[in-house]
Amino acid sequence: MKKPISRLLFGLLVPACAMIAASTRDSVAQKGSQGGIHVQTNFVTVIASALDADGRPIIDLPKDSFQILEEGVPQQIERFEPETNQPLDLALMVDTSLSTFKELKFEGESASRFVKQIVRPIDRLAVFQFSDDVAQLSEFSSNVSDLQAATKRLSNGAGTVLYDAVVLGSRAISRLASGRRRVIVLLTDAGETTSTYKFEDARRAAIASEALIYSIVIRPVPNESGRNTAGEHALITITDSTGGAMYILDTFDQLQAMFDRIDRELRTQYLLGYYPHPTPPPGVYRHIELRVQGANTLHYRKEYLTVRNPK
Numbered sequence: 489m490k491k492p493i494s495r496l497l498f499g500l501l502v503p504a505c506a507m508i509a510a511s512t513r514d515s516v517a518q519k520g521s522q523g524g525i526h527v528q529t530n531f532v533t534v535i536a537s538a539l540d541a542d543g544r545p546i547i548d549l550p551k552d553s554f555q556i557l558e559e560g561v562p563q564q565i566e567r568f569e570p571e572t573n574q575p576l577d578l579a580l581m582v583d584t585s586l587s588t589f590k591e592l593k594f595e596g597e598s599a600s601r602f603v604k605q606i607v608r609p610i611d612r613l614a615v616f617q618f619s620d621d622v623a624q625l626s627e628f629s630s631n632v633s634d635l636q637a638a639t640k641r642l643s644n645g646a647g648t649v650l651y652d653a654v655v656l657g658s659r660a661i662s663r664l665a666s667g668r669r670r671v672i673v674l675l676t677d678a679g680e681t682t683s684t685y686k687f688e689d690a691r692r693a694a695i696a697s698e699a700l701i702y703s704i705v706i707r708p709v710p711n712e713s714g715r716n717t718a719g720e721h722a723l724i725t726i727t728d729s730t731g732g733a734m735y736i737l738d739t740f741d742q743l744q745a746m747f748d749r750i751d752r753e754l755r756t757q758y759l760l761g762y763y764p765h766p767t768p769p770p771g772v773y774r775h776i777e778l779r780v781q782g783a784n785t786l787h788y789r790k791e792y793l794t795v796r797n798p799k
Contacts, residue, residue, distance in 0.1 A: 530768075532558075532792060533567070533761040534776065535669060535700060535731065537753045538783035545756035546783055547571060557777040558764050567761030575610040575668045576754065577628060579657045579699070582639075583676035585619040585648040591706075591740045592642055595675065598740075599639040602673075602747040606754070607632050612668075614660065618653040619645025620682060628664060647682035650719045654690035654726060658697035669757075670699035671732070673750060675743070678705045680719035687722045691729060695773070695791050700732040704746050707738060731789030753787070771796035 534556065538546045551568040580602070582595055599615070607613050612628040615638040626638035653674065661670050672694075685693075694701055703723045727734040733753070735746045760778075768774050771794060778788045 530763050531566075531761060532764055532776075533759060534778065534788055535572070536758045536760065536778055536780070536786060536788040537733075537756070538758065538780050539753075539785040539787070541784045543749070543785065545753055547756050549758065549780065549782065553781040554758070554760060555779040556760060556762055557779070558762075558768075558774055560777070561765065563762040563764060565760050565762055567759065569759040571755070572669070572757055572759040574759065575608075576606070576612070576671055577661055577664050577668050578606070578611065578613045578671040578673065579616060579628075579661050580613060581616040581618060581622075581653050581657050581672060581674050581676075582642055583619070583648060583650075583653075583674075583679075584617045584642050584644050585677070585679060585681075586644060586646050592644055594740050594743070596639045596642045598743045598747060599642075599675070600636045601744065602751070603635045603639065604632055605747075606751050607635065612664070615639055616653070616657060616660075617642050618649055620647045621645070621649060622653050622656045624660065628660075648676075648679040648719070649683040650676060650678065650680040651683035651685045651687060651690040651722070654701075655685045655693040658690075658693040658699060661699050662697045669754075670697060671754065672697075672699045672701045674701065674703045674723070676703070676705060676719070676723075677707065678703075678717075678719035678723055680722065687725075690722065691726050694726050694730050696793055698789075698792070699730060700787075700789070701727050701730040702732040702750050703727045703734040704743065704750075705734065705736050706740060706743070707736060729790050731787055733787050768794050770794050 538549060540546050551565060554565060556563045556565060580599060582599055584592060603613060607630055609630050611630055613635055614628040615625040615635060617623050617625060625641050626635055629635060657672050705720060723734055737746060773791050773793055775791055778786055780786055
């Protein structure tokens, strides 16, 4: 006896839909596991650094030490990876404006040492400089020799396009493949003089890139009344939103210690993932709060942008 066509189609359709749904969920979880916060459909990942009172990374924290809230609502942690070994994509951006002229050689030497100590074969780094404009001095690569050679090509300019540097660095790292931690390290005096982009452009680009931003600010003038503080205040906001950290130095002699500190932190981070509940609407900024028992300071991304509906 022949089955009605409608029943036959229904019998074929149900298992097919179930397979598609399972495949989609698996794809979401796989694509969502990357640096910073990344959203594919509704999966969110968070890279976090937990520090003690002396600023040293805390290792071996258990999953139950962590609590994530989105818009004030507690979330269930679906993925937990202590001391994540995910590969790094890192943009090293060096301020070569006129105010750094005397220390340009020292900047290059310190950047070269940082490249050597942080780049593993699985990592990729690119060197940028910014003054009157932003120039990429190397491709994203794990070739340490080529990257160190790029740090020796730093050259001075007059102005400081700090906002442009954040925007263009964020866009460059956004074009790379997903599934890796994204980091931008800015070495600057935080002056802002000639950018085409505005502060809000820089903030939005940084959040959209899903990169952790580490800002090393070297203050040429200790007194606030004697320097341009607009860039400093902007970097405080941008750095906090993206989940990195901002370090203030009084002299270039402290630079290598700061590079060492960033390297240690990047090697001892925690990766957490969750499906936000309730599901947020597309194309909106969402705020995250992370609580960790036993940690004095936390570095993690405070915002993410949900995926927009395709047009």
